[in-house]
Amino acid sequence: MNPFSFLFYLLAVIVLASTAIAISRRHVLHAVVYLIISFIGTGLIFYLLGAPFLALLEIIIYAGAIMVLFLFIVMMLRLTPQHAGWKAGIAQWAPALVLGGISLAIAGFMILADPAGHALLPTLTARPVELGRFLFQKYWFAVEIASFLLLIALVGALYLGRQGEKKEKVRAREEL
Amino acid sequence: MIVPFSHVLLLAVLLFFMGAACAVSRRNLIMILVGVEIMLNAAGLAFIAASLKWQQLDGQIFVIFILTVAAAEVAVGLALIVYAHRRTGSVDANRYSLLKG
Numbered sequence: 001m002n003p004f005s006f007l008f009y010l011l012a013v014i015v016l017a018s019t020a021i022a023i024s025r026r027h028v029l030h031a032v033v034y035l036i037i038s039f040i041g042t043g044l045i046f047y048l049l050g051a052p053f054l055a056l057l058e059i060i061i062y063a064g065a066i067m068v069l070f071l072f073i074v075m076m077l078r079l080t081p082q083h084a085g086w087k088a089g090i091a092q093w094a095p096a097l098v099l100g101g102i103s104l105a106i107a108g109f110m111i112l113a114d115p116a117g118h119a120l121l122p123t124l125t126a127r128p129v130e131l132g133r134f135l136f137q138k139y140w141f142a143v144e145i146a147s148f149l150l151l152i153a154l155v156g157a158l159y160l161g162r163q164g165e166k167k168e169k170v171r172a173r174e175e176l
Numbered sequence: 177m178i179v180p181f182s183h184v185l186l187l188a189v190l191l192f193f194m195g196a197a198c199a200v201s202r203r204n205l206i207m208i209l210v211g212v213e214i215m216l217n218a219a220g221l222a223f224i225a226a227s228l229k230w231q232q233l234d235g236q237i238f239v240i241f242i243l244t245v246a247a248a249e250v251a252v253g254l255a256l257i258v259y260a261h262r263r264t265g266s267v268d269a270n271r272y273s274l275l276k277g
Contacts, residue, residue, distance in 0.1 A: 004178045012187045019191060019214060023198035028206050035210060042217055045187075048178065049228050051236050058220075061243050066213065066250050073254050074206065077261050096200060100193065107189045117182035121228050126236055134233045135240065142237075146244040153248035160255035 004123065008048055015041040028079060032070045039063040049121070053128040184225035191218035205260070205267040209253045216246045 015038050022034035043058035111117060135143065192215050199211030220239045227235025261267055 008179045008183075012183075016187070016190060016194075019194050023194055023202070023207075023211065023214070028204060028210075031207065031210060035214070038214075039217065042221060045221065046224055049184070049224050051224050051227070051239070054220075054224065054236055054239050057240070057243055061247060062213075062217065066247060069250060069254060070206065070210065073258065077258070077267065079204075079206075079267065093201075100196070104189070104193055108186060111182045111185045111189065114182065117185065118180050119229075121178045121181055121184070121225070122231070123178060124228060124231065126227075126233055131233060131236060135237050138234075139237050142241060146241055149248050150244060153251045157251045157255040160252075160259045 004048065008045065011041050011045050011048070014038075015045070028074050029071070032067055032074065036063045036067050039067065050123065050125045052125060053131055181225060181229045185222060188218045188222040188225070191215075191221065203269050205257050205269055206254075208269065209250065209257070212249065212253075213246060216242055216249075 018034045018038040018041065022031045022038060025031040025034065039062040040059055043055045043063065046052075046058055047055035195211045195214030195216075195218060197211070198214060199208050202208055202211065220242045223235040223238050223242070225235075227233065227239075257267060260272070264271065
């Protein structure tokens with residue numbers, strides 16, 4: 001086993017363990033902090049698989065921006081830690097568990113049965129310059145659409161935020 | 177030479193199912209959104225592994241778009257959660273059952 005594959009398996013264990021801890025935490029705050037570890041681990045796997053620019057983006061956007069947004073919301077809403085947080089009733093759970101298990105088993109079987117999947121991946125690196133040139137030469141239209149999506153999401157988030165504020169002000173005025 | 181392609185795909189599948197379990201089974205609205213994030217991340221991992229296997233940059237480009245969609249989704253989703261919390265004072269998904277007959 002060469003050092004690269006050792007690093008990959010180590011990172012895979014870290015990612016799986018921290019994700020498993022995160023989805024079973026009672027308190028959302030703890031879950032988000034474990035998820036930051038998971039996303040940093042995923043970013044390092046991206047680096048290992050030859051995508052240094054995406055590794056940086058993963059850490060900046062996922063572990064940085066998105067998770068910090070979650071943290072802000074959790075702190076803003078002043079949530080009380082609920083008990084367990086899992087839906088009750090094994091009768092309700094059983095079909096989902098069985099169907100999910102079957103599809104997981106089929107996915108695992110298909111991945112492992114594919115003979116082309118056993119070939120080792122090469123160690124290559126996509127330089128950010130090449131990636132950016134490729135992005136803006138071949139996918140410039142998709143970049144425009146993505147920017148529109150971000151703009152619309154921004155407007156939508158602002159609208160949802162302002163609407164409640166206005167109503168609260170009206171209610172406060174009525175109370176006065 | 178790193179690892180077989182199938183091992184990376186297995187990791188992505190396991191992560192995806194963890195995210196799906198989180199999104200389906202948790203009652204907290206924020207945890208449901210977190211589950212969706214984990215699923216998107218697993219999809220990105222599969223894309224990057226495929227990009228390395230076939231040595232095409234398209235897979236990495238798609239991960240950039242997945243990041244964009246995830247950021248937009250989180251912004252709107254969290255705004256909705258804040259709005260719902262303002263109106264009802266709770267983020268428990270079980271309590272949004274007004275339309276239940």
